Structure formats: structure tokens, C-alpha cells
Amino acid sequence: SDVKAISEIALLSMSLDPAWTYRFQFAEDYPEEHKENTRKRYDEYLADQREGRFCIIVAELHIEDKTKVIAFAIWQLPRSRLKAIDEAKPHIVKPTSDRLDRKDASPARMKAFRAYREYKWHWFDKKYGEKHLSLTTLATHPDYKRGGVGTALCCWGIQRAISDKLEAITLFASPLGKLLYTKLKFIEVGIVHIQVEGEAQFIKLSGM
Secondary structure, three states, X not given: OHHHHHHHHHHHHHOOOHHHHHHOXXXXXXXXXXXXXXXXXXHHHHHHHHOOOEEEEEEEEEEOOEEEEEEEEEEEOOOXXXXXXXXXXXXXXXXXXXXXXXXXXXXXXXXXXXXXXXHHHHXXXXXXXXXXXXXXEEEEOHHHOOOXXXXXXXXXXXXXXXXXXXXXXXXXXXXXXXXXXHHOOOOOOEEEEEEOOOOOOEEEEEEO
């Protein structure tokens, strides 16, 4: 199924991404839980796609009579602003994959990582409202990187934005993906510094 293929690509590709390994600090210690939580994560995205909040685009490789998913992109569609997770409102149901009691993740780092949502609101959602398309995830199987697949998935979004007469395409890039987006003429509007108080390690996300 698509969710299995997408989850497998995410586990292989995202393990190279500093933003992923920063949050899921104990993935190697709890590999089965990490695998299951990743599957749940993309199950949730598929459910949101059915509700019209996201669009998941996959790139497939056809070999003889077989088809293999080798990359995917997840786009947040206009008119589908996400509800922020508010710790003061326990009645808001949090996504299963976003739980802070995950064994494979650092609770403090996951909470710190959520800070980017505030920047997303101020830099993009507030400015463009329903007139922008947001790239939330782009992942390519390591065996097929640098083959133009990621570029093709980005170009899908660019063409969609043009056809829908949107004003912008927005995203947050980790160091792993920033080079690609820069080549595609995305412009950096700011940097989010994510760090847990008292820790030396940190990551930076570029709002583009």
C-alpha cells in the first residue's frame, strides 16, 4: 500500500535529515516503535488527504510489470489551516504520532520543534491566507537521490500554484533540503533556531 511505501521511504530518507534525527533522538534504541510511529504519522496524513487538507504526490518507477514508489511530497492545501496544538487545551486531540511520551523521541526537543508553527503563521499563513500552497514533506529513497525526482515533485506544486492563481509556495527547509529549494529559486525569508534550554545541540530551519 502507499502508506507502507511512504513510511519505508521516510525511514530511509529522513534518517539523513538533521531535523528528523534531532526530534527522534532514540530511534535507533527503539527501532520497532519508531517504525510504527512513522507509519501512524503517514496514516494521519492520508486521513487528512481524504478530508481535503493535504495532497500526497508520489513518484513511481515502472520496471517491467512492477511499480515502485521512490519518492513523495506532502502539500498542505489552501483553505486548510492546521489547528495549533495548545497545551492549555487538553480537549484538542493531538495526532498519535505527535505524542510526547514516544520512546523513540525526545519530548523536550519535540516541544521545542513546534516553535516553527508560530513562525509559519506570522511569515506565511497570516500574510497569504488562502493564497498559498505549503510543502510540508519531501522525501526520496536514497537509491534514487540526485535523479531529479525531488525537483519533479516540487514542480508539481509550482504548476498547481500557477493554475490555482496562488500568490506563493511556502516551506521550511532543513539543511538537507535547502540546496534544492534554493536552486528552484525559493527565497529565504527567515531562520528558526530550535534549541532546548540547557542543551548545546540545535537545528535551524529556513523559512522559504
